[in-house]
Amino acid sequence: MSSKGIALVTGAAQGIGRAIALRLADDGFDVAVNDLSPNSQVLDALVDEIKQKGRESFIFVADVSEEEQVKEMVEEVVKKLGGLDVMVANAGVVGPRLARLTDLSAEQWDRVMNINARGTFLCYKYAGLQMIAQGRSGRIIGASSVAGKKGLATQAPYSASKFAIRGLTQAAALEFGPHGITVNAYAPGAVDTPMLTTGSPDPVALLSRASFKEMSPLKQIGTAEDIANLVSFIASKESQFITGQSISINGGLFFD
Template identity: 70%
Template sequence: MDFLGLRPTMSSKGTALVTGAAQGIGRSIALRLADDGFDVAVNDVSNNSEKLDALVDEIQGKGRASFKYIADVSQDEQVRAMISEVAEKHGSLDVMVANAGVAGIMVPFGEVSVEDWDRVMNINSRGVFLCYKYAGNQMVKQGRGGRIIGASSFVGQQGIGPAPYCASKFAVRGLTQAAARDFGAHGITVNCYAPGLIDTPMLGAVTRDAVVDQFTKMSPLKQIGEPEDIAGLVSYLVSKEAKFITGQTISINGGVFFT
């Protein structure tokens, strides 16, 4: 694990931790929370360390404290240690965004390997569970509430994608509801976002055009989303105005289906 930090020179709304922040949705969320006045800890795996360094520089350029933490969110001890150190070095953990995730291999259900199932479930659902657990416990200990947010998907509402990915994102919805019930008495809200197709590196160069074409035909808006769309939703969910929202999976899918 690797840590890089900087104290802010201006007052802060608190400390946020965003996992899977090196690119795509996570990166946009981290930048938006910095704009909103939070100090932001950013996490990803070691392969993305240089991208995290660039993100830390960008957040610090906004006058906010930022630091990177290299950790595998599927590993219990690494998540526990990461959250503990974030709280220790910045005095608190006020916002947890469990964004890290991977896509499954696009194969028919009958050809899904156990290895791919375990990989996707470990990162997308076990990783969210561990972030919820340790962030929630830290916020309870602090005694002043907090915001916890996870990453589901529109395929976590309808099973229209690879089986492991769908299952992992359905699991996030259940985890969100269970955590919201247990942590609610402590003033902690727990919600998740369910994006439709978002223009990120996860789309992949090989299948991007076909997937984008299919999605735009399904959407009444005739377009795909941008990472900033999700960041804007997260910005609202961590705000004071969202204090009465908890246990919800919020669709942000361009209207491909209505909930």
């Protein structure tokens, strides 16, 4: 079965990243998946699912905040699958819950910024270098957030990192556009994933779910598949005239 192209999805072990990897496989892409080493077994199961769809897949364990690891990851994707057509820089963390700015440590700030902002920069950089070298255009896609369009109290590092991704996406779109490479980001609102709630009876998590649901005109929160549907379109040839955008997908929680 011929491939529609080669995709790499970071932070693919669960939630939105996992849904994106499966959707791109359904769309006809061979899909490399990435996450941290504690999630290796979960990634193994994901690779099996992708292969059952008739697509090629493999795991590359890496920390996206480490430059050499990201460089090696892209090189390995090219070596094993034959190139790179879609980079989905999905990996990210929320940071400490309900932490006021004045209570944050510099270490807590750096951790969120390193994974979310620096990690996305490194993925954009090395995907861009590879796609330019290939000369066959490409799609680079990042993960912003509703928190990257309107700051959230008690989530300063997360909001700052997601605003940074929007700026990075716009700058990269300008630089990579002449090579036929589009660069966009998805900006979800509340999505029913482990990042929203750990599944434990945490009253804060439960309150967040109820609050987000009430704030949405649709009176619902999103699913990982909702986000994957958007990424599917951004990754497609049909999206060729869209670049530099951070597209809100939030059930009306926030209007651009």
